[in-house]
Amino acid sequence: MNEVNPPGGPGGAVMLQLPFEGRWLARNSPARRVPSHGTDLVGGRYAIDFIGVDPRHRTAFSSDWRTLAATEPPDRFVAWGQPVLAPAGGVVVGVHDGEPDHAARRSQLALLPYALGQPARLRKGVAAVAGNHVVIRLRHAPAFVALAHLRAGSIDVAPGEEVAAGQGIAACGNSGNSTQPHVHLQVMDGPDASTARGVPMAFARFREWPRGPGSSSRIRDSGLPQEGAVVEALPPDGARG
DSSP states (O other), X not given: OOOOOOSOOGGGOEEEOOSSSSEEEEESOTTTXXXXXXXXXXXXXXXXXXEEOOTTOOSBSOOOHHHHHSEEOGGGBTTTTOEEEOSSOEEEEEEEOOOOBOOEEOSHHHHHHHHHTHHHHHHHOHHHHHOEXXXXXXXXXXXXXXXXXXXXXXXXXXXXXXXXXXXXXXXXXXXXXXSXXXXXXXXXXXXXXXXXXXXXXXXXXXXXXXXXXXXXXXXXXXXXOOTTOEEEEOOOTTOOO
């Protein structure tokens, strides 16, 4: 992918690239509501989640009785193990690895007890919520971007390392407060999510399939994916390849 580091997005939002290739479903988008995840805690006021999908926009390769009544293996999901890319150039200032990847949950029977455990995970701190994660100090803006729920053992960068936009930094996992493999991304005004405040962001050049049956795709030069839309990163205007 080609590096895009414009100074800012709409309304002064920090401009980023989508942190993946292929098609991903947008969930908990700030385009729907702020705080996007229902809380300002851990710097997540403007956070967004992305779930990998196949060409038919399905999040998992298969379903069975476990889908309705139990947990499921994370490798059943399209996002599992997919490369996570740096969304902008900068310097890695934080890395946390070693959190286990959990079984996935689509069943309401499995989701309910997990939801009841949310307060306990918050009390344990950032690692219990974000799981394995990377924090990057952005080169083009006075802000920090965090990518969370990464696969255990997959992080390929270290604190102090320079990264370029589009560089692979880890693989998508299901660690921390996650019910199925996905990428959680947020921009903050400091490197420590336990004290930082969320910062608005936007994404450069992507194709978007709006939510709803039979929706046609559209190309957006910048903005936030709509809730429930499927998005795909595009190279910048004039770029080759």
